Amino acid sequence: MDRSKKPSALQSLTSPSLIPQAQVSITDSQVSATLPSRESVEILLHGATVISWKDASGAEKLWLSEGAVLDGSKPVRGGIPVVFPVFGTAPDHAATAKLPQHGFARSSRWEFLGKSTSESSGTKDGGDSSVKLDFGLSPNNLSEEAKKAWPYEFGLIFSVTLGREGLTTSIVVQNVGESVWEFQTLMHTYLKVKDISSILVSGLESASYVDKLTSPISTNMSPSSGNLTITAKTDRVYTPAGGPSDPVTVSDGRKKLYTVARDNLNEVVIWNPWTDAKTMGDFKPVDGYKQMICIEPGTVRGWQKLEAGESWEGGQIITAHY
Structure with a gap:
């Protein structure tokens, strides 16, 4: 017999509304996201610059200057700025000779294109295990000055x-x-x-490197064994012998802190300003160089050429070790 007031089926415990989801917040100046497991990230629309990445305990993994300018009036000192279409300056490369240091991507306002998530099937609590945030840049986003300096039709998609x-x-x-x-x-x-004096960088053994601090700039070969330590101002462009498949590891003594893997990015820049930090107006505190090291994957020795209609993709994966 059919009952007119029979109870409805209980809501499934796997209903999307009950699965922990990544929380994404969007304001006029930045996009932030937090996973159900409490890891978080913050990205400014200015430069699509990642300014914070915290683990589940709330420990910050990126160094950001206390004097960093976050209002879009200048590039951000710290985090993960995006360099494009030139690394440094290239006065001998006609197409980019008029561009400022590191190009215009880090100085332009990007558009937030949206988010996507993936669910975990192997963890006890389930829920979103990752969240992907996409940002776009095109000539429409550039200043008139930048358009004149680099008058090409392009599209960039930066994903975090x-x-x-x-x-x-x-x-x-x-x-x-x-x-x-x-x-x-x-x-x-x-x-x-925590302390640059105890930091060891491995994965650069037998790599050729360009030392940008010598005059003239010199090309050298790193030892076949041993780790890189930072004891003075450092600005080197390494090409790991094994190509992009060779990860770079940052350790504090014997404790592994970070592993940086690269995809289609042949070079790794290692940079620390040391006491020259005091000459940088936005580098605060002036002894902040003791708490940071730049590990910068890129394609910067030579040039990537794109024919009409072609595209290129590269990236990095930073794993934090606990």
Whole structure:
């Protein structure tokens, strides 16, 4: 017999409304996301610059200057600024000779394109195990000055993926015009450490490197064994012998802190300003160099060429060890 007031079925415990989801907050100036397991990330629309990445305990993994300017009036000192279409300056490269240091991507306002998430099937609590945030940049976002200095048709998609064990940043570069052009790109990652004097960097053994602090700039070969230590101002462009598949590891003594894996990015820049930090107006505190090291994956020795309609993609995966 059919009952008119029979009880409805209980809501399934696997209903999407009961599964812990990543929380994404969007304001006029930034996008932030927090996983159910409490890892979090913050990205400014200015430069699509990642300014914070915290683990589940709330410990910050990126170094951000106390004097960093976050209002869009200048590039951010710290976090992960995006370098495009030139690394440093290139006065001998006609197409980028008029561009400022590190190009215009870190100085332009990007558009937030949206988010996507993935659920965990192997953890006890389930829920979203990662969240991916996409940002876009095109000539429409550039200042008139930047358009004149680099008058090419392009599209950039910068993606930041927050996971439970790490952070992934990747960039897609598209030539949407009719002329051929060249570019360089890099992710200027400032990793936070407790004491630079105890930091060891491995994965650069037998790598050739360019020392930008020598005059003239010299090309050298790192030892086949041993770790890199930072004891003075350092600005080197390494090309790991094994290619992008060779990860770079940052350790504090015997304790592994970070592993940086690269995808289609052949070079790794190692940078620390040491006491020269006092000459940088936005580097605060002036002894902050003791708590940071830049491990910067990029393609910066030579140029990537894109024909009309072509695209290129590269990225980094930073794993935090506990």
